[in-house]
Amino acid sequence: MQLKSLSSIELPPTADMHAHLRQDDMMEFVTGLVKKGGCDTVYVMPNLQPPIKTASEAVAYHEKLKKLAPNVTFLMSLYLHNGLTPGDIEEAAKSGVVYGVKYYPAGVTTNSQDGVLDIEQLYPVFAAMEKHDLVLNLHGEMISSPPNARTAGPAVTVLNAEPLFVPQLHKLHAAFPELRIVLEHVSTRQGLEAVRQCGPTVAGTITAHHLSLIIDDAISDVFNYCKPVAKTPEDRLALVRAVVEGSGKFFLGSDSAPHPVSSKKGPGATAAGCFTQPYVTAIVLKALEDAVDNGWITEEEITTGAIEGFLSGFGRKFYKLPANSDSKTRIRLEKKGEKIPSLLTSENGKVEIVPWGRGKEIRSLSWVTTQ
Numbered sequence: 001m002q003l004k005s006l007s008s009i010e011l012p013p014t015a016d017m018h019a020h021l022r023q024d025d026m027m028e029f030v031t032g033l034v035k036k037g038g039c040d041t042v043y044v045m046p047n048l049q050p051p052i053k054t055a056s057e058a059v060a061y062h063e064k065l066k067k068l069a070p071n072v073t074f075l076m077s078l079y080l081h082n083g084l085t086p087g088d089i090e091e092a093a094k095s096g097v098v099y100g101v102k103y104y105p106a107g108v109t110t111n112s113q114d115g116v117l118d119i120e121q122l123y124p125v126f127a128a129m130e131k132h133d134l135v136l137n138l139h140g141e142m143i144s145s146p147p148n149a150r151t152a153g154p155a156v157t158v159l160n161a162e163p164l165f166v167p168q169l170h171k172l173h174a175a176f177p178e179l180r181i182v183l184e185h186v187s188t189r190q191g192l193e194a195v196r197q198c199g200p201t202v203a204g205t206i207t208a209h210h211l212s213l214i215i216d217d218a219i220s221d222v223f224n225y226c227k228p229v230a231k232t233p234e235d236r237l238a239l240v241r242a243v244v245e246g247s248g249k250f251f252l253g254s255d256s257a258p259h260p261v262s263s264k265k266g267p268g269a270t271a272a273g274c275f276t277q278p279y280v281t282a283i284v285l286k287a288l289e290d291a292v293d294n295g296w297i298t299e300e301e302i303t304t305g306a307i308e309g310f311l312s313g314f315g316r317k318f319y320k321l322p323a324n325s326d327s328k329t330r331i332r333l334e335k336k337g338e339k340i341p342s343l344l345t346s347e348n349g350k351v352e353i354v355p356w357g358r359g360k361e362i363r364s365l366s367w368v369t370t371q
Helices: 024-031 055-068 086-094 119-132 161-175 189-197 215-220 233-245 277-293 304-318
Strands: 008-011 014-019 039-044 073-079 098-103 135-138 181-183 202-206 250-252 329-334 364-369
Touching: 008 304, 014 250, 014 277, 014 304, 024 055, 039 277, 039 304, 055 073, 055 086, 086 098, 086 119, 098 119, 119 135, 119 161, 135 161, 161 181, 161 189, 181 189, 189 202, 189 233, 202 233, 202 304, 233 250, 233 277, 233 304, 250 304, 277 304, 277 329, 277 364
Parallel strands: 014 039, 039 073, 073 098, 098 135, 135 181, 181 202, 202 250
Antiparallel strands: 008 329, 329 364
């Protein structure tokens, strides 16, 4: 596909299989921006304060989101914790809105303080998930640890936490071969290869921002700081190639994570996350065009099937959703000189967010209906 030379391109609506929509004023603002990014389906993360731990809490959250964006399909998830039981899994499976359970290692990212320390303790829960066909969503990083001469193995850092988690993925897949597992926001070559080595019940999500960032970008701009952090140029190249390979093993999960400006910049600001939701589809296309310009991939490697699969089809298939909720509805992305703004502010002025990629020129997105 001659993507760069196409002034306009039409695609099926995007399915974002990993996004944070938060709560209260932040939720009201960012949920209204979902369709602006070209998405009609969003898999919603449960790490609120307090986290979504039960089916009834997920249903209540779902109702709030639907009121804000009635034309978006929201797939809900539960927060994996030590108190979760097989009975809770059965109830979630019957809810009609819960599609999976999110595993956070304790303390590795935003609102993960109630996360898991010993994953093997939850094997009965995974067995129930396998039985009731819920997805296990893995934040695939080992818990960071300082160097210790008396401890076997390397110290865990943000740069090697994902590769060191790979044996856990293989162990879970071997123990529960029919359990659908997603290695979320894959950021390394090792993570990609681990997913490829597993059977068809294992897939991986790739974010829009990891297609453009490396570690140097993350340490030079607080608005590029996310978890997992961006890695090496070789890792970025591997992610770009995974997007265009068209294998079906990888699909979009933006990990769009909005934070108030004050949480990202200023004294004591430590929030990790890149907010891409309002421009996510265009950001992916921009990353692919840049990859061609840099000689990382050729235009011939970018096929319609690979783009549509990564942005829409592969994720829907893995989650056993209809291929497209409305085949007549499309998104059109056109080159009109639009640039990502430096700040987004809610109508009431209560929420201000710096979007990822501020100043970048991207395609303008509109929704169209075909005959």
